[in-house]
Amino acid sequence: MRIQAALVESVGGPFTLRDVDIDEPRRDEILVRITAAGICHTDLSTRQVWPRLPMVFGHEGVGLVEAVGSAVTTVAPGDSVCLSYRSCGTCGNCSAGRSAYCQTGIHALNASGTRTDNSTPLSRNGSPVFGSFFGQSSFATHALAYESNCVKIPADLDPVLAAPLGCGVQTGAGTALNVLRPTAHSSLVVFGAGSVGLSAVMAAVAQGASVVAVDPVASRRAVAQDLGAIAALDPADVDDVATAVREITRGGTHHALDTTGRPAVISQAIGSLRPRGTLALVGIGKTAEFDIMTVMTKGIQLRGVIEGDAVPQRFIPHLIALHAQGRLPVEKLITRYPFSEIEAAARAAASGEVIKPVLTFG
Template identity: 65%
Template structure:
C-alpha cells in the first residue's frame, strides 16, 4: 500500500515528505494508521548520527493510532482498536521473561537497526528501492506503520491521540524512573536535572506521590512549568556560580535522589555531587560522563542507569492512562500540536527549546 512518510535522506538532513510503499502485515505484524506521533530528542539525535549505509530512514517512536489490519498470529489487538505504540521487545529472552522487557537481549536489533530482525525492511520507494524503517518497531513518522504485539498497547478510544502518543516513551520514561526505579521514601527530596518532557513527567510522578521535588533547568518557560506542576523550587543553572551548592542549599543538605535527563558530563557531575550521603542518581539522558569515584565511594552513592523507566508497557501504559484520568498526570501541559506536514518546523521548535513536546497530528 502507498503511504506518506517523513524521510531523512542524509546524515543530519531534514525530514522530507515522500510517497512510499509499505508491505502488508506479516503473520506477527499489525498495520496501524497513525493519528499522532510525538517527536522525541532520540529521533532528533539519531537523525544526526544515523549511518549513511542505513539511509534513507523513517524515524518516529511515539506513535498513536488505529489498527487497520493484523496478521493471523496476532491476538492482542483487532482492527478498529485505538493503540499507543512503544518500544519493541522479543518477549522470550531472560529479561523479557522476568518482566523487564526494557532490557531485552535483542533490543538493538528490534529497535535501532533500521530493519526487521531478519534484516528486511517493510518500506520502499515506488520504484522498489528499499527504505530503512522499523525504528523502535514502528517508524511512526508516517501515515501508516507496521508494529508487533509487544509494542502495540490498546488504549481507550475516547482519549485524544495527541495525549496518547507521548505515553509510549517520554512520559513512560519519566514516570517509571520515579515510580518504578527510585521509589522515593516518604519525606525525601528528589532533584530533576533537565525539565524537558522526561524531566517534567518525573516531576509529575513525584508530586503525585507526595514527594518534594526541585527542578534544575536553564529555560525560564520550563522552570515556570515545573513550578506549575508542583515543583517546590526551581534553579536556573546559568545564574549560579556553583549549581551543586545551590541544589544542596535549597534541599537543606542535598537531595536523597536525583534524575539526570541531559546526558551532559557537567550536569551529571553536578547531580552526583549534590546528593546527600547514600543518595541515588538515576541516569536517563544518553551521553558521556567522567567523575572522581572517591566521593561516590565515601558517600555510598548509588548510580542507576534507566531505560524506558524500566517500564513493561503492557502494564505501564494503562497505569499512565489511569493517572491521567485521575488528574495526576496532566500530559496536555507538555504538548504543542503541529500538522504532520510541518514536521521539520516541529523539530526545529523542539531543538530551540520553544516547545516541550511537539506532537504531530494527521488529517
C-alpha cells in the same frame, strides 16, 4: 499499500514528506493507521548520525489497528493503540518483567533500520526505505508494529495526549515511579526540564515528593514550578548548583535524575545527593568523570535506566489512569502540529521553543 511518510534522505537532513509503499502485515505484525505521533529527542539526535538512508523515524505513535497478521491475538482491527519500544518477550529479562533490557538485542529490534531478517517493510519506487524504528517508524500515515510494542488504549482517549506515553513520558515517569520511587518524605532533583524531565517532575509530585528542577530555559523552569516543583534553578544564576540543591533540600536530595548525559551535569547531580542517595541516568552520553571517593564514602548509587524500567503493556495503562485522576497533566507539555509541518515541529523542539511537539494526522 501506498502511504505518506517523513523521510530523512541525508545525514542530518530535514524530514521530507514522500509517498512510499508499505508491506501488508506478516503473521506477527500489526498495521496501524497513525493518528498522532510525538517527536522525541532521540528522533532528532539519531537523524544527525544515522547511516542507513532514506529512513523513517518516529517512535511515539498512536493510531487505529487496520489489519493484523495471523499470529496476533492481543489486538484486533478497530482497536485504538499506543506504540512503544519493541522487545522479544521470551528472553530472561523479558520473562522477568525487565523488557527494557531485552537480551535479544534492543538495537536489533529497535534501531537497526530493518526487521530482524534485514528486510524493510517500506520502499519507494522499488528501492528500499529503512524503517522499523522502535518496531514502528510512526512518522508516517501508517506503521507496522508488533504485539510487544502495541498497547490497547481507551477509544475515547485523545491520541495527542497518548502519543508521548510511549517513550518520553514513560521514560521520565517510569524512572521516578519504577526506579527511584520517591515518597512524601523524600526529595528529587531533576536535571533537564524537557519532556522526560518534566514527566519525572509530574510523577514525583504525584507521590508527594519535594522536587527541584534545574534547566537553563526560563519557560521550562516555569512549567516545572507549575507542575509542583518547589524550586527551579537556572544553573547560570547560582555559584554552585549542587550546593544550592543541598540547601533547598536541607542536607541533600534523596534522589537525582539526569536527562542530559553531560559529564559536568552528572557531577553536579552526584554532588546534590545526601548520603546513600541514588542518581538515575537517562540521558544519552558516552563518558563522564566524577569523584569516586564521594560516591564511595557517601554510599551513592548510580543507576542507568532505559524506558523507565517499564513494561509498556502494564505501565502505559497506569499512566493513563494517573492522567484521568489529574495527577499527570501531560497536556501542559504538548504543542500540536499537523504532520505536514513535521520539520518546523522538529526545529522548534531542537531549539527549546516547545517541550513536546505532537504531530496530528487528518
